Amino acid sequence: MPTSTTVARVALAGLLGATLAPAHAQTPSPLAQWQYSAGITLEQMFEPDLPKWRIRIGPSVSFQPRYDGADSYVVVAGPTIDIRYRDLFFLSTGEGLGVNVLRGPNWRAGIAISYDLGRRAADDIDHLHGMNNINPAPSAHLFGEYVVSKSFPLVLRADLRRDIGGDDGWVGDLGAYLPMPGSSEKFTWFAGPTVEFADGRYMNSWFGINAAQSARSGYAPYHASAGVKSAGLGVAATWMPAKHWYVTGNAAFQQLFGSAARSPLTQKAGETALDFSVEYEF
Numbered sequence: 001m002p003t004s005t006t007v008a009r010v011a012l013a014g015l016l017g018a019t020l021a022p023a024h025a026q027t028p029s030p031l032a033q034w035q036y037s038a039g040i041t042l043e044q045m046f047e048p049d050l051p052k053w054r055i056r057i058g059p060s061v062s063f064q065p066r067y068d069g070a071d072s073y074v075v076v077a078g079p080t081i082d083i084r085y086r087d088l089f090f091l092s093t094g095e096g097l098g099v100n101v102l103r104g105p106n107w108r109a110g111i112a113i114s115y116d117l118g119r120r121a122a123d124d125i126d127h128l129h130g131m132n133n134i135n136p137a138p139s140a141h142l143f144g145e146y147v148v149s150k151s152f153p154l155v156l157r158a159d160l161r162r163d164i165g166g167d168d169g170w171v172g173d174l175g176a177y178l179p180m181p182g183s184s185e186k187f188t189w190f191a192g193p194t195v196e197f198a199d200g201r202y203m204n205s206w207f208g209i210n211a212a213q214s215a216r217s218g219y220a221p222y223h224a225s226a227g228v229k230s231a232g233l234g235v236a237a238t239w240m241p242a243k244h245w246y247v248t249g250n251a252a253f254q255q256l257f258g259s260a261a262r263s264p265l266t267q268k269a270g271e272t273a274l275d276f277s278v279e280y281e282f
Contacts, residue, residue, distance in 0.1 A: 030065070030232055030271045030272060030273040031275060032175050032192070032232060033173055033194070034145075034175040034176075034177050035234045035250050035252065035275075036095050037095050038177060039188065039190065039238075041145045041155060044087050044103075044105075044108075045105055046150070053083075053084070053085060054084045055281065055282040056080075056082045056083075056246065057080065057082075057279060057282075058079070058277055058278045058279035059079060059080070060077065060078055060079065060275065060276065062075070062273065062275045063274040064076065064274075065271045065273070066123060067119045067123070067206075068206060068207075068230075068256065068260070068266075069207065069256060069260065069265055069266030069268065070267060070271075071267035080093050080094075081093050087100055087108065090112075095112055095141075096112040096114030096141065097112060097113050097114075098113065098141065099111060099112075106149070108144070108145050109144040110142075111140070111142055112140075113138055113140055113141070114139045114141060115136065115138055116137050116139045118134040120133050120134075121133055127265065128265070129216070129217050130214075130217025130219070131213055132213065134167050134206065135165060136166065137165035137166030138163070140162055141159060141160070141161040142160045143157065143159045143160070144158050153178065154177075154178050155176065156175075158173070158175075159173050166205075167202050168205070170199040171197070171198040172197050172198075173194050173195060173197065174194065174195050174197075175194035175195075176192045176193060177190045177192030178192060185240075186240050186241075187240070188237065188238050189235065189236065191233070191235045194231065194234065196228070196230045196231070196232075197226075197229060198227075200226040202226075202229075203224035203225065203227075203229065204223065206260070207260050207263035207265055207266065208222055208259075208263070209221055209264060209265070220264065222265075223259075224260065225258065225259045228257050229257065230256050230257060231254070232254035233253050234250065235250070235252070244280055245278070245279070245281075246278070246279045246281065248276070248278075249274075249276050250273075250274070250275040251272070251273070251274050252272065253270065254270070254271045254272075255271075
């Protein structure tokens with residue numbers, strides 16, 4: 001177990017040279033919300049005089065479950081974009097379009113809009129026949145991050161979001177992450193846990209089976225209750241092979257619990273996701 005002084009040195013060395021860019025956001029994905037912005041609040045605390053504009057773009061590829069509870073996986077490729085103006089506004093494929101409404105030297109709180117890709121029954125007709133589609137929809141976020149101290153740079157994050165359309169439910173998570181030993185000016189990595197909660201509307205959209213769906217699909221009716229949806233562990237790492245270039249990787253494991261795990265629609269309660277991107281910073 002590293003001492004607080006060691007952790008601080010690790011964080012400072014790594015963050016000044018290779019703060020992580022957000023991963024390519026996917027829905028659904030076992031990647032934790034903190035993995036989409038890992039290192040941002042730490043960077044602002046250790047290096048307050050950041051450039052006015054920070055822009056990174058590049059390709060990204062993800063390997064993830066087809067939907068929460070699926071036993072099949074898909075590969076999704078696309079661009080990764082991260083644009084930040086001071087510590088105020090951001091446009092990111094990870095965090096979405098947002099603003100840090102409140103901020104301090106070791107914390108930030110704000111609002112953002114991202115996009116939920118939903119779920120189509122046609123994508124897994126063997127298991128989702130008779131289920132309603134969950135339509136793609138914008139997702140509104142309230143979030144906050146807090147760093148304990150420079151000597152112990154544990155980052156605590158809370159995120160509450162609701163799709164405007166789609167599943168129309170509330171879902172939120174509590175997460176934490178810490179710089180790990182071995183970080184340097186060229187390589188930085190973080191690890192930490194997350195716990196996700198959801199209301200009844202969200203749970204029944206994704207895991208419930210109503211009477212009409214039961215008649216169409218042959219599944220028995222199932223009511224999914226509000227509560228803890230999942231818990232997981234994530235690792236995020238960035239390597240800086242040359243000036244302006246960043247190679248970022250994320251890995252996460254998520255375990256569904258309660259109504260989500262017991263749903264007839266859930267074929268696999270334990271899920272993993274991998275995300276890889278290469279970014280150039282202007």
